[in-house]
Amino acid sequence: MNKKIILLFIGAIAISAGIIAYLQYNKPHINYEKASVDLTTTADALLQAFEHNETIANQQYLNRVVEVSGKPISAHTNPNGSVTIALLDELQGVSCTFDSAYVSQHLSSFAQVKEVSSLVIKGRCDGFLTDVRLSKCSFTHK
Amino acid sequence: MLLMLGCTALQAQKYMTKTGYIKFYSHSPIEDIEAENEEVAAILNGETGALTFALLIKSFEFEKALMQEHFNENYLESDEYPKAIFKGQIKDFSSKLVKEEGEHKVNVTGELTLHGETNTINASATLTVSKDGVLGATQFIVKPEDYRIRIPNAVRNNIAKEIEVTVRVDLQER
Incomplete structure (x- = not known):
């Protein structure tokens, strides 16, 4: 037994x-569109943080959900259908990449990107190359 | 002198992208693993043939969330080593190469720094020159052990000892 x-x-x-x-x-x-924001900042402040001290900025922002506001400079559609919006500067600003699935559901928002003076974008901070990179982005204010 | 160097740098023809593509592929009898990164920064100096690639480890996307988590936290330790950088040179380069439309076979050699370790990479590549820019493509092999990437015994047979890396960059003149 x-x-x-x-x-x-x-x-x-x-x-x-x-x-x-x-x-x-x-x-x-992780669904980053629905994820809660860890840190809110401006594109200027985010860029300056990485330019000033990348190690400290990595500790603060890497892998965090960051909500950033800034002036859109360009919107570029990538071969896989994702869209990268550059804030402040094309090469030395903040690059925000939106997955193709998100893009296809929000086409009207992307059509208006170049007409607005400021955008608020939420995304995962992946780090710094020549610019700060945010991925899995979504608009928080349309 | 500094002004002259500055002018030379400005005059140097540069081809760039910040949305280049790199995929790695691991084949083992137990499972195939691949991850893609479509946010690779790359610069080709059209005068000298110097090449630089830089990518963020966290930008690699896996099909399985758990694999992506292990890759970042346990294997590549992306909080500590957030970037991979390749600095190299196209062998026997001539500035005419990027002006002649068509497909050119080239050899590239350089240093790849990944996970805090640097090793030499030699690869053959194709440069396709058109009015739209320069399309660069190559494939090469990296070994995790060369980059001090420790694979736990429990999953050692799931991950290949040689990882195939595929690169595709659409470089635009700047």
């Missing part, structure tokens, strides 16, 4: 571990 209970117990643990491992392996990506 005891042996049966032990076997059942071990079996239940094994099945639970299998289910947990399966769910972990297939867990979905």
